[in-house]
Amino acid sequence: MLPVPKLTDIARSPLALIAARWTPAPVTVRRATLSALVMSVVIVVTGGAVRLTGSGLGCPTAPRCVGDSWVPTEAMGVHGVIEFTNRMLTYVLCAAVGWAIIAVRSQKPYRRTLTRLGWAQFWVVVANAVLGAFTVLTGLNPYTVCVHFLLAFGLIVIAVLMWQRTAEGDASPRPLxxxxxxxxxxVLAGATMALIAVGTVVTGAGPHAGDSSDVHRIPVDWKSVAQLHADLAWVVVALTVALWFVLRAVDGPIGPRHRTRELFLVLMSQGIIGYVQYFTHLPEAVVGLHMFGACLVWVATLRVLLSFRERPLAEPGGPGAAASELTAGAGGSRVGDSALGARREPVDAARVALTDEAGDPLPVRR
Incomplete structure (x- = not known):
């Protein structure tokens, strides 16, 4: 009697079948994970558009749009179209995440960590879709809307990490x-998280309720919370400037310095947009641009943290370890753990091992 296959084996077999017949180029894997990250940002921005246009209940039921219909009817007008379009973009996001999973699963050698990150994205998307349906069924409860938004930022964390890891090895991280x-x-990352969380409270208490009907709001003075949000923004800016000066003082690697400078520029742009929207009484277009800026701030902050370490292509002493020391750290020197650290370690270029497409080491011609 043949054994009954496990459900996990059945689920894995299509991916294993593709992986056995296709090996994507590294640039293909990189682009696939980047597409998942881009769509993670797009879904946040389009979700904000739904709210800002008052289309949150354009499709008043879930998972169907209205009654027995899965699509909006003509009587529902433009609000139904906007809400339904955002729902359909969730499937585009799933497709991008699926493409990333297939790409990392098919690369050689197989990297289990990247595959797990891809599946983590998929399940976060599923969880947020369920939460989005619950948000509609509860009439846009502001607290579930806030959680819905923050969970989307959690998805961005995983997407950024997966995208970053495609350019790294699987050795243990080494601090730069x-x-x-x-x-x-x-501390900078924690302050940024607080800044984003308070921003969701501003949205939950502010004038953009998400629908033209009488929608429950968070019972706080949104202008006072907006002031707290602005104060936290200045804290994040101050921490970013402090980090940049510290990296300059200890002659830190060029990678962390560049990432910190990029974060500062994004924060300045976001601050300008924030003050414009406040003094112009929160016009929808500017608020939407501010939400997009919040995504960029979060991505830039994560990139700063990830630039603090390197992951070589192989464990120290193994094949390709010396090559990874030349390429890691965005061209910067490795800084040790002692004090603030400014220790540079020379690399013997003669020890660099090249690898072929299959990952096997090739001899170096001296």
Whole structure:
């Protein structure tokens, strides 16, 4: 009697079948994971458009749009079209995540960590879709809307990490900066998280309820919360400037310095947009641009944290380890853990091992 296959084996077999017949180029894997990241940002922006146009209940039921219909009817007007379009973009996001999963699963050698990150994205998308349906069924409860928004930012975390890891190896991470610098980066990330969370409260208490009907709002003075949001923004800016000066003072690697400078520029642009929307009484277009800026701030912050370490293509002493030391760290020197650290380690180029497309080492011609 033949054994009954497990459900996990059945689910894995299509991916294994593709992987056995196709090996994507590294650039293809990189682009696939980037597409998942881009769609993670797009779904946040289009979700904001639904809210800002008052289309949150354009499709008043879930999972169907209205009654027995899966699509909006003519009587529902433009609001139904906007809400339904955002729902359909969730499938585009799933397709982008699926493409990323197929690409990382098919690359050689197989990297289990990347595949798990891809599946983590998929299940976060599913969870947020369920939460979005619950948000509609509860009449746009502001608290579930806030959680819905924050979970989307959690998806961006995984997408950024997966995209970054495609350019790295699977060896244990090695710090490029000292512990105090990493601690300052952690404080910066925590302040950015608080900034985004308070921003969701501003939205939940502000004038853009998401629908023209009488929708429950968070019972706080939104202008006071907006002031707190602005204060936190200045805290994040101050921490970013401090981090940049520290990296300059210890002659830190060029990678972290560039990522920190990029974050500062994004914060300045976001700050300008924030003050414009406040003094112009929150016009919908500017608020939507501010939401897009919030995504960029979060991505830039994550890239700063990820620039603090490197993951070689192989464990120290193994094939390709010396090559990874030349290419890791965005061209910067590795900074040790002692104090703030400014220790540079020379690399013997003669020890660099090249690899062929299959990942096998090739001899180096001296």
């Amino acid at each position: 900066v000292g512990k105090p610098v990493r601690q300052l980066g952690g």
